[in-house]
Amino acid sequence: MSVVTQIQPHRPGRFRVFIGRAFSRPSFVIGFTIIVMSIALALFPQIFAPYDPLAFDMTAIQQAPSLAHPFGTDNFGRDVLSRVIWAYRVDMQMALFATIFALTIGVTVGAFVGYYGGIADTIFGRCVDAIITFPFLVLVIAIVAVLGPGLVNMYIAITIVNWVYYARLTRAEIMTQKANDYAAAGRVLGYSDRRIIFRHLLPNAMSPIIVYWMTDMALAILLGSSLGYLGLGAQPPAAEWGVLISEGRNFLLTAWWMSLMPGLAIVLTGLGFSLLGDALADLLRPKGR
Amino acid sequence: MANPQQETVLELRHLRTEFGSRQHPLVAVDDVSFAVKAGEILGLVGESGSGKSITLRSILGIVRPRGRVGGEILWKGRDLAALDEAALRKVRGREIAMIFQEPMSSLNPLLTVGLQISENLVAHTGLDAKARKARAIELLEMVGIPSARDRLGDYPHEFSGGMRQRVMIAIALASNPQLLLADEPTTALDVTIQDQILRLIQSLSRDLGMAVILVTHDMGVVAQTCDRVAVMYGGRLCEVGTTSQVIADARHPYALGLLRSIPRDVAPRTPLYSIPGAPPALNALPLGCAFTTRCPVAGPECRDLRPPLETVGQFHEVACHHRVEALAHFRQQEAAQ
Amino acid sequence: MNMLTMEPAAPLLSIRDLSMRFAKNRSLSDTIAGRPRQIVSALNGVDLDVMPAETLGIVGESGCGKSTLARCIAGLHRPSSGDIRFEGESVIGLKGANRRAYNRRVQMMFQDPYTSLNPRMTVRDTLREAISVHRMREGAAIDRRIDELLDLVRLPEGAADKYPHEFSGGQRQRIGIARALSLEPTCLVADELVSALDVSVQAQVVNLLLELQDNLGLTVLFVAHDLRLVRHVSHRVAVIYLGAIVEVGPSEALFSRPRHPYSQALLAAAPSLDPADRKRAPALSGELPSPLDIPPGCPFHVRCPHAAERCRIEKPMLRPVGAGMAACHFAETISAA
Numbered sequence: 001m002s003v004v005t006q007i008q009p010h011r012p013g014r015f016r017v018f019i020g021r022a023f024s025r026p027s028f029v030i031g032f033t034i035i036v037m038s039i040a041l042a043l044f045p046q047i048f049a050p051y052d053p054l055a056f057d058m059t060a061i062q063q064a065p066s067l068a069h070p071f072g073t074d075n076f077g078r079d080v081l082s083r084v085i086w087a088y089r090v091d092m093q094m095a096l097f098a099t100i101f102a103l104t105i106g107v108t109v110g111a112f113v114g115y116y117g118g119i120a121d122t123i124f125g126r127c128v129d130a131i132i133t134f135p136f137l138v139l140v141i142a143i144v145a146v147l148g149p150g151l152v153n154m155y156i157a158i159t160i161v162n163w164v165y166y167a168r169l170t171r172a173e174i175m176t177q178k179a180n181d182y183a184a185a186g187r188v189l190g191y192s193d194r195r196i197i198f199r200h201l202l203p204n205a206m207s208p209i210i211v212y213w214m215t216d217m218a219l220a221i222l223l224g225s226s227l228g229y230l231g232l233g234a235q236p237p238a239a240e241w242g243v244l245i246s247e248g249r250n251f252l253l254t255a256w257w258m259s260l261m262p263g264l265a266i267v268l269t270g271l272g273f274s275l276l277g278d279a280l281a282d283l284l285r286p287k288g289r
Numbered sequence: 290m291a292n293p294q295q296e297t298v299l300e301l302r303h304l305r306t307e308f309g310s311r312q313h314p315l316v317a318v319d320d321v322s323f324a325v326k327a328g329e330i331l332g333l334v335g336e337s338g339s340g341k342s343i344t345l346r347s348i349l350g351i352v353r354p355r356g357r358v359g360g361e362i363l364w365k366g367r368d369l370a371a372l373d374e375a376a377l378r379k380v381r382g383r384e385i386a387m388i389f390q391e392p393m394s395s396l397n398p399l400l401t402v403g404l405q406i407s408e409n410l411v412a413h414t415g416l417d418a419k420a421r422k423a424r425a426i427e428l429l430e431m432v433g434i435p436s437a438r439d440r441l442g443d444y445p446h447e448f449s450g451g452m453r454q455r456v457m458i459a460i461a462l463a464s465n466p467q468l469l470l471a472d473e474p475t476t477a478l479d480v481t482i483q484d485q486i487l488r489l490i491q492s493l494s495r496d497l498g499m500a501v502i503l504v505t506h507d508m509g510v511v512a513q514t515c516d517r518v519a520v521m522y523g524g525r526l527c528e529v530g531t532t533s534q535v536i537a538d539a540r541h542p543y544a545l546g547l548l549r550s551i552p553r554d555v556a557p558r559t560p561l562y563s564i565p566g567a568p569p570a571l572n573a574l575p576l577g578c579a580f581t582t583r584c585p586v587a588g589p590e591c592r593d594l595r596p597p598l599e600t601v602g603q604f605h606e607v608a609c610h611h612r613v614e615a616l617a618h619f620r621q622q623e624a625a626q
Numbered sequence: 627m628n629m630l631t632m633e634p635a636a637p638l639l640s641i642r643d644l645s646m647r648f649a650k651n652r653s654l655s656d657t658i659a660g661r662p663r664q665i666v667s668a669l670n671g672v673d674l675d676v677m678p679a680e681t682l683g684i685v686g687e688s689g690c691g692k693s694t695l696a697r698c699i700a701g702l703h704r705p706s707s708g709d710i711r712f713e714g715e716s717v718i719g720l721k722g723a724n725r726r727a728y729n730r731r732v733q734m735m736f737q738d739p740y741t742s743l744n745p746r747m748t749v750r751d752t753l754r755e756a757i758s759v760h761r762m763r764e765g766a767a768i769d770r771r772i773d774e775l776l777d778l779v780r781l782p783e784g785a786a787d788k789y790p791h792e793f794s795g796g797q798r799q800r801i802g803i804a805r806a807l808s809l810e811p812t813c814l815v816a817d818e819l820v821s822a823l824d825v826s827v828q829a830q831v832v833n834l835l836l837e838l839q840d841n842l843g844l845t846v847l848f849v850a851h852d853l854r855l856v857r858h859v860s861h862r863v864a865v866i867y868l869g870a871i872v873e874v875g876p877s878e879a880l881f882s883r884p885r886h887p888y889s890q891a892l893l894a895a896a897p898s899l900d901p902a903d904r905k906r907a908p909a910l911s912g913e914l915p916s917p918l919d920i921p922p923g924c925p926f927h928v929r930c931p932h933a934a935e936r937c938r939i940e941k942p943m944l945r946p947v948g949a950g951m952a953a954c955h956f957a958e959t960i961s962a963a
Binding site: 336337449451452479480481482483484485487488491492506507508509510512513514532533536537543546547548550551552553555557558560561562563564565567568583 | 688827861894904905
């Protein structure tokens with residue numbers, strides 16, 4: 001490891017090196033492209049959607065995919081492509097909001113119990129046991145049933161259950177990092193616990209958490225669509241993939257595109273998050289010994 | 290001291306072990322040749338990345354398939370480097386046994402010690418169950434495990450580190466090997482326990498006429514245990530000789546520097562001799578002598594021209610272009626202190 | 627404190643009757659069976675004074691408690707009982723600003739060069755954080771101080787903006803030294819500072835430590851298992867066995883004439899570099915007893931060749947013997963032999 005003895009006149013920045021390595025990986029490129037496009041569609045559906053997603057067109061009811069309507073039309077003559085595109089807004093929002101609060105709460109709680117251990121850790125362990133013994137979906141449905149259907153209530157329900165998984169992962173990572181001597185060095189240097197946790201341990205513990213977050217966003221879309229399909233999440237006439245699939249279920253034999261096209265959108269976005277997560281797992285692995 | 294009349298059991302000729310792609314191989318062992326006689330303990334010394342462990346592992350072919358082994362490994366008239374896995378397996382553990390630095394990871398934690406010894410006896414001897422048990426007890430007693438009969442039913446975790454290393458040696462001895470390969474067997478142990486294990490290896494070698502190759506980074510271990518020493522640096526041999534020759538009369542600048550950097554007969558708290566720089570990376574070795582960049586007497590030809598091992602005395606060989614200057618340099622250093 | 631009124635014999639650190647016990651986690655089967663928690667006694671009544679500007683070597687085998695002692699002194703562990711006084715003030719359980727003030731004076735360096743630095747921070751980030759948290763410098767003076775520190779530990783130019791994985795083991799230990807020195811401490815605790823390094827690199831780091839100590843007037847606690855190194859760097863040495871100090875004294879006196887039978891065995895077991903010193907029998911038989919179950923009386927009696935009835939019953943106290951102190955009932959008669 002005598003790298004240092006070689007004088008390197010120009011050292012590219014850490015970020016540029018990372019980007020260079022990332023884009024040499026096919027899985028990263030594909031995942032990244034899918035997610036960037038999804039975000040663009042979510043932010044500006046009006047630019048990409050050829051029709052008004054809510055406009056009825058009684059002259060074009062349940063038309064098969066064609067040049068005018070690439071994804072066909074539904075039972076009210078609405079353009080399915082436009083509805084799928086507008087649904088990006090809701091579904092990408094679900095991917096974010098159903099996970100981001102769970103991530104924040106879970107990482108914070110996990111970092112503290114992992115660092116301090118002791119009685120807080122024991123109590124935390126019992127909470128985790130209590131929550132994960134219930135099947136995830138059943139628990140979320142039960143909470144939504146109490147709070148009432150709707151997107152916000154769905155986010156609350158998912159967050160209540162989901163933070164535990166982030167906390168558990170963070171706790172384990174922090175405990176591993178805490179065993180390293182740089183954590184002890186921080187204490188001997190007189191740093192506060194907060195500084196050690198957030199400036200030293202957490203940055204080193206974040207990689208697996210970010211990777212998990214990526215896959216979790218894919219799962220959140222699936223979960224959100226499932227709840228939408230069941231009528232517990234987004235409410236019609238709002239365009240949401242689960243809702244769209246649910247609307248098409250009575251016409252599966254006559255107008256299969258009504259359910260298939262939003263289904264494909266779910267698959268594609270999920271694939272994007274998974275590929276990105278996979279690539280990041282490799283990329284974020286620390287170098288050296 | 291090894292008896293010069295003893296027969297040579299193992300001879301390495303131009304051993305070369307490389308890893309990675311064929312276009313840009315990492316050469317871990319480069320042109321290493323030495324021989325071991327029956328009943329002799331040969332020390333293989335070097336620091337991390339010197340290729341000492343890889344040399345040892347190359348002998349039994351356990352670096353394959355990731356590593357490619359070239360040259361000749363002559364064992365009782367056969368070339369082990371040319372044997373396939375199946376043929377090598379018959380040699381491993383039977384004629385040549387090996388012990389490792391970390392005994393816990395080389396013992397099966399789920400099997401009792403007695404079972405693991407008798408497994409080896411089943412594989413390599415024709416003893417029946419009763420004779421195997423007797424032999425297992427005998428082996429454990431031989432390596433100094435008290436109340437051996439009662440400990441046959443114990444699991445590896447019930448033994449301390451030093452005792453586990455003894456168990457490893459007992460398993461290795463089960464097949465009456467003629468050669469024992471010991472890869473840093475005492476590095477993980479405390480000095481008092483290390484001392485016990487080294488004395489054990491020494492007496493077994495003497496009593497059973499077994500040859501031993503002992504890989505270590507500790508010159509003290511060499512001085513106290515080995516008959517001859519081969520010093521490795523950057524995958525190559527730089528000095529070979531009897532223990533007293535190498536320790537008292539080293540000629541290679543690396544060996545000289547290494548021995549000087551260990552505090553001995555120097556005034557307390559004075560600066561120690563230190564070799565500048567750090568051990569080289571395998572992918573950055575010069576064409577010539579691997580020690581060039583850290584050598585105090587290196588000349589312009591050292592970088593490009595590999596020095597061959599040359600005889601400087603009976604049994605004593607050194608690979609250096611500037612032996613005379615090296616010796617003068619270190620004498621001067623010593624006089625200056 | 628006024629320099630004129632300071633007694634020459636006032637210790638910088640004084641440790642009294644320090645004990646440290648950990649409760650081992652119970653396994654599920656133990657909990658169900660209602661077996662009590664096992665208690666590991668890492669330290670059992672350590673008494674030790676550290677004088678200003680001296681190097682005190684602390685030696686012992688693994689598990690003897692030397693690292694625990696180092697960590698207690700650095701404030702990483704809170705001892706179960708006993709007291710540590712720094713310049714007369716107790717430092718047990720310090721919190722917040724007091725703790726910071728203490729640790730500014732007493733810094734620690736760690737064994738493992740690969741985990742003791744935050745892999746995501748450059749050398750500059752690491753040093754800057756330490757300097758600014760303690761307000762050692764402000765503004766542009768921070769960067770000047772960083773350059774100064776890197777120069778002090780002889781890191782090459784341009785090292786400041788690199789990450790730990792770009793350095794060799796020896797260089798990382800230098801970064802660790804620079805980080806400790808950034809607070810301009812009075813006392814450094816070096817826990818196996820060089821034992822993870824190659825022999826040829828150890829001397830570099832040891833020389834640096836000696837030089838820094840002389841130039842900066844530092845007090846150093848040098849915890850190590852390498853007896854040769856400890857002898858070389860230390861003014862005084864303390865030998866620990868099973869969490870208690872069995873002998874302490876001036877380095878040369880202790881190494882040339884050890885008084886406690888354990889010190890004698892430890893020295894005899896350390897492999898000498900002289901092949902002529904070779905012996906056939908191990909220096910010490912038996913194993914280190916488990917710290918879960920420390921023998922009554924003298925903790926060493928189970929392995930001691932001189933143990934008598936008294937040793938099994940009465941625990942010997944540290945008392946003056948020769949130039950130092952030893953905890954042995956028969957120190958005079960044994961060392962006379």
